Amino acid sequence: MLLMFEWTNFLSWQTLIQCIDIAVVWFLIYKLLQIIRGTRAVHLVQGLIVVLAIKVFAYMIGLNTLDYIINMIIQWGIIGLIVVFQPEIRRGLEHIGRSTFWTRQIHRNNPSKQLISEIIKATAYMAKRRIGALISIEIENSLQEYVNTGIPLDADISNQLLINIFIPNTPLHDGAVIIQGYKISTAASYLPLSESPLIPKELGTRHRAAIGLSEVSDALTIIVSEETGAVSITHHNRLFRDLNEERLESILEDVLVHEDEKKDSSMKSIRELFEYFKAGGDKNE
CATH class of the missing domain: 3.40.1700.10 (DNA integrity scanning protein, DisA, N-terminal domain)
Incomplete structure (x- = not known):
């Protein structure tokens, strides 16, 4: 009975939301890596990983002065990174803005x-x-x-x-x-x-x-x-x-x-399905 109760809690709505949250975060990280691939931002990410690793190490060991310095670097470094990597940021936003998820194509290329x-x-x-x-x-x-x-x-x-x-x-x-x-x-x-x-x-x-x-x-x-x-x-x-x-x-x-x-082919299937239901509706009348 206790095992069943724990399993029910595991499958609760809150657990599902947390799983979706994790999946969305990983998806965003994946898309971010795709956008910055082959740019100077790759080296930036590598540098950030090193800085964060030093911060975690300093915090766990108790090196308060080093931890304080790293915190200051992170706080002021964000402004500097926005200035230095403005082209990459602009390119990433353009990539998102030009995504077919947001835009509707007016002149669709239909090559032959x-x-x-x-x-x-x-x-x-x-x-x-x-x-x-x-x-x-x-x-x-x-x-x-x-x-x-x-x-x-x-x-x-x-x-x-x-x-x-x-x-x-x-x-x-x-x-x-x-x-x-x-x-x-x-x-x-x-x-x-x-x-x-x-x-x-x-x-x-x-x-x-x-x-x-x-x-x-x-x-x-x-x-x-x-x-x-x-x-x-x-x-x-x-x-x-x-x-x-x-x-x-x-x-x-x-x-x-x-x-x-x-x-x-997909559009043809949709049209055929629409015609099927339309024909069925006409017969019912």
């Missing part, structure tokens, strides 16, 4: 096999001739902020047009092409440069811009290196380097086509 085919043809041509290129494709998060920095085109996508944009010494070649829907929205757009110390030194401004955009949005960006002709892709703060045509096509289909097919 034809779109992927044109991009592959263009990158293959430019890679062979070492023509530098930067092509960003909007997924869920809006890229309007970066669209506004470029030259409006609103043109249908073709490999000939993409190649012509990036021909060296032409007015539009410097910057990024941004694709929204089935249209080339702008050319010569400026993307945010990543400040991550983990980026290899041999990668130039195009790669840093592509990685920077992947840190603040879910956009997929294709880079053609002007120095080597190598083709790379960034997506969700990940860099895929030295891709051949087969691997490039596979990634594009995984990110652009398969996810849309899943969503279209």
Whole structure:
């Protein structure tokens, strides 16, 4: 009987709330680590762990002076950290603000096999001739902020047009092409440069811009290196380097086509379910 009473208390509502509380805290810590991954804030977290470890040690041993100094460092250090790490804080807030949980996408990108085919043809041509290129494709998060920095085109996508944009010494070649829907929205757009110390030194401004955009949005960006002709892709703060045509096509289909097919399938199921209940309702009448 006593064992049953203790088990009932363990399964009480209060215990459930505490479990949810712990799960939410761990989830927030996990998302925070995802946001700061590859930034200077990683070293900040490591330093904070060391400071907290010293504080716990000083408190347990009874080193009152050291404990007091650590407390002062923590109190005044928070203000200094806000000033020093303002870019990282801004990036984290932008990441949260651009999350699909909060925002409603107005211009939904719905890529097709034809779109992927044109991009592959263009990158293959430019890679062979070492023509530098930067092509960003909007997924869920809006890229309007970066669209506004470029030259409006609103043109249908073709490999000939993409190649012509990036021909060296032409007015539009410097910057990024941004694709929204089935249209080339702008050319010569400026993307945010990543400040991550983990980026290899041999990668130039195009790669840093592509990685920077992947840190603040879910956009997929294709880079053609002007120095080597190598083709790379960034997506969700990940860099895929030295891709051949087969691997490039596979990634594009995984990110652009398969996810849309899943969503279209889900919407179709919802519509079918709605029609089913509607038909049933009509029969009952």
